[in-house]
Amino acid sequence: MAISVFPSKRGFFFTIIAMLIVSVLFVSFMPKSGVTLVHKIPSTESRINVANDFVETLKTSYLPMALRTSSYSALNSLSEYTKAYGSLFTDYDDLNTNFAEMMLNGSIFCRLGGQNAVMAVEDCIGSSETLMMGRDFTRRLRDIENASVSTLQLQTALNYSGFNAVLFQNNATGPFQVGVKITINFSVNAGLAWWNDTKDVEVIFSFEGIEDPLYSVKSQSDLGLLYTNVFNRTNITSWNITNTFLEIEWRKYRYEKNGSAFLTRFTSLDEASECCGIESLINPFAMDDAVVGNVERPYVDWCFFGTRCPGDQPGALWNISCITDTAQSPEKFYRFSLDTYHASTYNLTDFVYGAEPDPNAAQCNGMMQAVCGIDPDTPCI
Incomplete structure (x- = not known):
């Protein structure tokens, strides 16, 4: 599923206000059963109904929405921080600790330039863009509290102290989503009634649109150059020579059981998921x-920037016909190569070769015609 990130604190605040007003109107126009003898009872009943509806909406909508938007912004900010710092987090605990600080407060323990202090992420990396300002979870909770008072005259207190925010990926999230969970204490005072509860809030959302730290950090450390790529899921499901060409061109991502997961790419761990x-x-x-051409590794991100690629052995690195050096786009993907495992994965076993020239060069024009009209950057003969 897609994530909608509010561009500003004001956008989130007015969204909460609008949702609260709808809740009030819904409860106000609900039919009331029974006869009351005291004029004050209907208004008291209505107020309690409004408060109860707010509590339920708080648990099922407001808190998940706040956690989702703050978490996405925090992960995006951590990607920008690792790129600026040029280093990944040590492990999942290190990542989770920094994520919690970023998501809850919009800050990070900044190591850039020897600053070694907790500060707003924008101040740390010197960003002119607003990354977390007004988007952290604490600010979102204050917005909800203020909106409940100004719109419903309900005193609301939200507290997460003593509880940890936890990042996760598993079968429930799948490869192209990430999950966050946190425990919230809250109380709502309607004057004549009081609600006090503890709620485990868990959200799962897409991370598309965030820059891949594996590219931005490892390209600097391994190559001395900065290259970036943005997480974007491919819609290609069947593989052949033309679809592989398009996948290289579009730089999108697919599921691979041996590949590194989204969260792993924020860390120095090099492991499959x-x-x-x-x-x-x-x-x-x-x-x-x-300098990129001097890297004798498969041109698959976790193989290129890692050390555990299956089949990555001497003599098992192959050029790909019509891709490594194409007649339509001479040397566009020059040096592109795959290991035996990935050549099989992408159904390219019949198109691998060792030394130049490409044995299928004469047939490339015909075989690659399917690319014409799909990829505007590929000239067609």
């Missing part, structure tokens, strides 16, 4: 510096 592993193909045209 059967539930949530993903991969993209390195585009030599986008990463065209000469």
Whole structure:
């Protein structure tokens, strides 16, 4: 599912106000049964109904929406921080600790330039863009509290102290979503009635649109250059020579059980994830510096920037006919190569070759005609 991130604190606040007004109107026009003898009873009953409806909506809508938007902004900010710092988090605990601080307060323990202090992420990396300002979870909770008072005259207190925010990926999230859970204490005072409860809030959302730290950090440390790629799921489900060409061109991601998961890519861990592993193909045209060509590894992101690629053995690295050096786009994807495992995965076993020239060069024009009209950057003969 897609995530909608409010562009500003004001947008989130007015959304909460609108939802509260709808709740009031819904409860106000509900038919009342029974006869009351005291004029005050209907208004008291209505107020309690409004408060009770608010409590239920708080648990099922307001809190999940606040957690979802703050979490997405925090992950996006952590991606920007790792790119600026040029280093990944040590492990999942390190990632989760920094995520919790970012999501809850919009700040991070900044190591850039030897600052070594907790500060707003914008101040840490010197960003002119608003990353977390007004978008952290604490601010979202204050917005809900203020809106409940100004719109419904309900005193609401929301507290998460003593509880941890936890990031996760598993079979429930799948490879292209991430989950966050946190426990919230809340109380709502309607004057004549009082609600006090503890709620476990859990959300699952897409991380599309965030920059991949594996690219932005490892390209700097391994190549001395900055290359970026944005998480975007491919819609290609069947593989052949033309679809592989398009996958390289579009730089999108697919599920791969041996690949590194989204959360793993924020850390220095180099490990597979059967539930949530993903991969993209390195585009030599986008990463065209000469130093890239000196890397003798498969052009698959977790293989290119890692050390555990299956089949990554001497003599098992192959050029791909019509892709490594195409007649339509000479040298567009020059140097592109795959290991035996990935050549099989992408149904390219019949198109692998070792040394130049490409044995299928004469047939490439005909085989690659399917790319014409799909990829506007590929000239067709």
